[in-house]
Amino acid sequence: MLDTAKAAEIIRAIAARMEAEKDFLTQLDNEIGDGDHGINLARGFKSVLEKLPELEGGDIGGLLKGTGMQLVSNVGGASGPLYGTAFMKAGNALKGKTEATAAEFAVAMEAAIGGIKMRGKSEEGEKTMLDALCPAYKALSEAIDGGDELKDALTKAIEAAAKGVEYTKTIIATKGRASYLGERSIGHQDPGATSSLYMLQEMEKCL
Numbered sequence: 001m002l003d004t005a006k007a008a009e010i011i012r013a014i015a016a017r018m019e020a021e022k023d024f025l026t027q028l029d030n031e032i033g034d035g036d037h038g039i040n041l042a043r044g045f046k047s048v049l050e051k052l053p054e055l056e057g058g059d060i061g062g063l064l065k066g067t068g069m070q071l072v073s074n075v076g077g078a079s080g081p082l083y084g085t086a087f088m089k090a091g092n093a094l095k096g097k098t099e100a101t102a103a104e105f106a107v108a109m110e111a112a113i114g115g116i117k118m119r120g121k122s123e124e125g126e127k128t129m130l131d132a133l134c135p136a137y138k139a140l141s142e143a144i145d146g147g148d149e150l151k152d153a154l155t156k157a158i159e160a161a162a163k164g165v166e167y168t169k170t171i172i173a174t175k176g177r178a179s180y181l182g183e184r185s186i187g188h189q190d191p192g193a194t195s196s197l198y199m200l201q202e203m204e205k206c207l
């Protein structure tokens with residue numbers, strides 16, 4: 001069962017992971033972008049940490065919404081508005097809830113992905129974070145429909161996301177800065193898909 005305290009623990013774990021992976025994510029972005037993805041996310045989640053004490057006393061929806069708003073207003077790059085929208089949409093889906101079931105988590109994740117697609121005008125297969133998140137959501141919802149607990153469903157989601165990250169190496173970027181490289185983007189792993197995988201891993205570890 002996911003409650004507000006657990007959700008706050010997950011946000012703290014994600015913030016720590018983004019700080020830990022800052023250099024690696026930035027290095028990935030150096031290859032096909034402008035070399036700031038890790039810096040952007042570490043900065044964004046640092047600002048979320050500052051806001052967290054105010055947010056963790058309420059419901060999960062408010063916590064996620066506040067997280068998203070911090071990301072939107074503190075990250076300059078594409079990933080700030082995209083992840084920010086994702087967290088805000090997830091927050092909206094869990095509005096007023098101090099506990100969420102696995103099925104409700106899946107609904108929130110679906111809303112988050114819908115937010116990214118809308119804001120990014122993007123779809124799966126364009127070498128973005130969606131190539132980790134969409135297969136992860138598919139695996140997660142199938143697992144939950146099959147009766148899995150949230151942690152087990154997330155384990156399956158992570159496997160799917162990791163495959164998605166590998167898949168980004170084989171395709172051409174058609175969205176974001178990496179799209180400027182065209183065919184030269186092939187062979188490189190997408191930074192945003194990678195950071196999405198890390199976020200899912202932190203969720204699973206905390207449950």
Ligand code: ADP
Pocket residue numbers: 029033034035036037038040041076077078079080082116119120121122127128129130175176177190191192193
């Ligand atoms: P910027 O490209 O503005 O420097 P970041 O480096 O922080 O921003 O984030 C880059 C990541 O954002 C990419 O690796 C990709 O996964 C993701 N991204 C970029 N554009 C889009 C989009 N339109 N839809 C979904 N994800 C996107």
Ligand code: MG
Pocket residue numbers: 029033034035036037077177
């Ligand atoms: Mg960048």
Ligand code: MG
Pocket residue numbers: 034036076077078
């Ligand atoms: Mg940038």
